[in-house]
Structure formats: structure tokens, C-alpha cells
Amino acid sequence: MLCFQCENPARGTCRFCGRAVCHDHMETMPFILTIYLGKEQTPKAIVVSDALFCGLCRPQPEPIEMPELF
Numbered sequence: 410m411l412c413f414q415c416e417n418p419a420r421g422t423c424r425f426c427g428r429a430v431c432h433d434h435m436e437t438m439p440f441i442l443t444i445y446l447g448k449e450q451t452p453k454a455i456v457v458s459d460a461l462f463c464g465l466c467r468p469q470p471e472p473i474e475m476p477e478l479f
């Protein structure tokens with residue numbers, strides 16, 4: 410697999426969009442694994458602090474509702 414940006418061998422794929430990225434182009438970004446309601450009904454998030462990120466896509470900070478799927 411080759412880097413999406415420069416065609417060097419890729420080191421991994423973006424956690425958000427799946428593009429392959431090499432060491433030069435990889436960045437990291439917090440990735441929200443799951444959100445749950447804690448005690449006192451406060452929403453809490455389990456976050457991976459440095460998930461691999463391609464630097465190109467624009468992950469939304471919160472899940473988007475997609476009612477048209479149902």
C-alpha cells in the first residue's frame with residue numbers, strides 16, 4: 410500500500426477515512442471510541458489520544474445524526 414499523498418510505502422491507514430499514509434505524512438488526532446452515560450447522567454467519552462490521522466480529512470467532533478438511513 411502506498412501513501413495517499415506522496416506514494417512512499419505507507420506505514421498505516423487513517424483511523425478516520427482509511428487513506429494510507431507514510432511516516433512523513435502521518436499525523437495524530439484524538440479518536441472517540443465510544444460515548445456513554447456515567448453516574449449522574451453525564452456523558453463520558455473513551456478517547457484514543459493519538460490515533461493515526463492522514464491530515465487531510467475533516468472528522469466531525471461529534472457523531473452526526475443520519476435519520477435518512479432508517
Ligand SMILES: [Zn+2]
Nearest residue numbers: 412415431434
Ligand atoms: Zn507520504
Ligand SMILES: [Zn+2]
Nearest residue numbers: 423426463466
Ligand atoms: Zn483521513
